[in-house]
Amino acid sequence: MTDLVQQAGIKLDATASSPEEAVDICGKLLVELGAVTTAYAVAMWEREQIFPSAIGMGFAIPHGTDESRSHVIFDQLVFLRFAKPIDWADDEVTCVLGIASQGDGHVELLGNLAELIQDQDKLAILQQSQSPEEIAQLLLG
Amino acid sequence: MTTISGASVKNIVVACEAGMGSSVMVAKQLAKQLKAQEVSVTHSPVNQLTETEHDLVLCHRGLGSRAKQAVPDSVVIMFDMFLGDLKIAEVVSKIKSGDDISDD
Numbered sequence: 573m574t575d576l577v578q579q580a581g582i583k584l585d586a587t588a589s590s591p592e593e594a595v596d597i598c599g600k601l602l603v604e605l606g607a608v609t610t611a612y613a614v615a616m617w618e619r620e621q622i623f624p625s626a627i628g629m630g631f632a633i634p635h636g637t638d639e640s641r642s643h644v645i646f647d648q649l650v651f652l653r654f655a656k657p658i659d660w661a662d663d664e665v666t667c668v669l670g671i672a673s674q675g676d677g678h679v680e681l682l683g684n685l686a687e688l689i690q691d692q693d694k695l696a697i698l699q700q701s702q703s704p705e706e707i708a709q710l711l712l713g
Numbered sequence: 714m715t716t717i718s719g720a721s722v723k724n725i726v727v728a729c730e731a732g733m734g735s736s737v738m739v740a741k742q743l744a745k746q747l748k749a750q751e752v753s754v755t756h757s758p759v760n761q762l763t764e765t766e767h768d769l770v771l772c773h774r775g776l777g778s779r780a781k782q783a784v785p786d787s788v789v790i791m792f793d794m795f796l797g798d799l800k801i802a803e804v805v806s807k808i809k810s811g812d813d814i815s816d817d
Contacts, residue, residue, distance in 0.1 A: 623730045623775060627795040633734045638758045641733075673733055682734070683741030690796055 576681055577711050581605055581650040582704035586668075591660045595620050595634045598650055598670030607648035608636075608672045615640030616670070624661035629689045630699070632660055633682070635671035647677035651707060653699070667698060669711075684713040715788045717768055719804075720811035725754045726767040728780050732758035735795050739771065742796075746805050759783065769814065771801065781816070788816045 581601060588594040599613025615636035619625075626632040636643070650670040657664040669685065671678055688694045694710060701707055725743065729736035736756035744754040757765050759776050762783040770789045772780045777791040792798040807814050 619731055623773075625734055627735060627738065629796060633738070635731060635733045638731045638733065638761075671734060676737075678733075679737050679741060682738045683745070686738045686742050686796060 575708070575712065576647055576678060577649050577651065577708045578605065579704040579708055581648065582707055583651070584653045584702060584704065584707075586652040586654050587656070588654060588658055589656075591620060591624070591632070591634075591658060591665070592617060594632070594652065594654065594658055594660075594665070594668050595670070597652060598634055598668060601650045601652070602648060602670060602672050605648055605650070607644065607646050609643045609645070612636050612640050612643035612672060615643065624663075626660040626663035626665055628663065629695065630657070630664060630666045631669065631685075631689055632663070632665045632667075633669045633671060633685075635673070641674055644672045644674045647673045647675075649678060649681060649711070651711065681711060681713065685711065714815050714817065715786065716813050716815040717788045718811060719807040719809070719814050722768045722808050722814070723752055724767045725752060725769045725771060726762065726765045727754065727756045728759040728762055728770055728772040728776060729756070730759060730776065732756055732761070735773065738795055739792075739801070743771070743801065743805070747808060750808055752808060769804070771804070788814055790814070790816055 602608045652668045727736040727740040740756040774791040792800045
């Protein structure tokens with residue numbers, strides 16, 4: 573079984589000027605990893621427009637619609653960090669966690685993320701570390 | 714306005730658009746805080762709320778009217794922040810103390 577987060581799914585020098593671009597990069601990366609079909613990537617932006625996925629602390633967690641779960645091949649999360657903050661609804665976002673999940677396989681990791689970003693030291697690692705390995709380990713808990 | 718006693722809350726559903734992202738995150742944090750009270754916390758897409766068993770519904774303010782429309786007889790508490798929201802903290806403390814919880 574593939575890990576929920578792979579080092580190949582972590583990009584620490586991404587560039588995007590809008591949420592649409594950022595979500596598009598997440599979708600393409602998930603497709604590249606073989607975790608989803610392009611239909612899921614399309615659904616990610618559709619869902620984002622219905623309700624922004626920014627959760628505060630500079631993070632957004634884009635994902636598809638409930639109906640688009642059938643386009644997920646295996647559960648996978650990608651982590652993108654942007655050098656310049658992106659205006660995201662009423663938030664400014666620098667870290668984006670793209671989610672692809674068929675069921676509840678990602679639930680523990682999201683719970684873990686909520687704790688990580690409320691812990692200053694761990695948040696600093698997610699914001700600054702140059703090591704995809706360190707970030708993957710932290711996310712996987 | 715709908716009211717429920719905090720003491721009788723045993724099932725909470727956190728609703729969001731897809732039931733995959735933010736509701737999962739809130740549900741997970743809440744479950745941890747209410748572990749000792751043996752409250753079950755699950756998550757659901759807002760359009761499947763009617764199919765869930767719940768004593769209390771939590772959702773982001775942006776989805777509040779849709780949630781209340783779906784389950785008009787349930788207490789629907791709306792929050793503004795996914796992390797560290799005061800409204801959620803208030804719900805937790807009322808469940809622990811057994812005080813009444815009312816929606817707007």
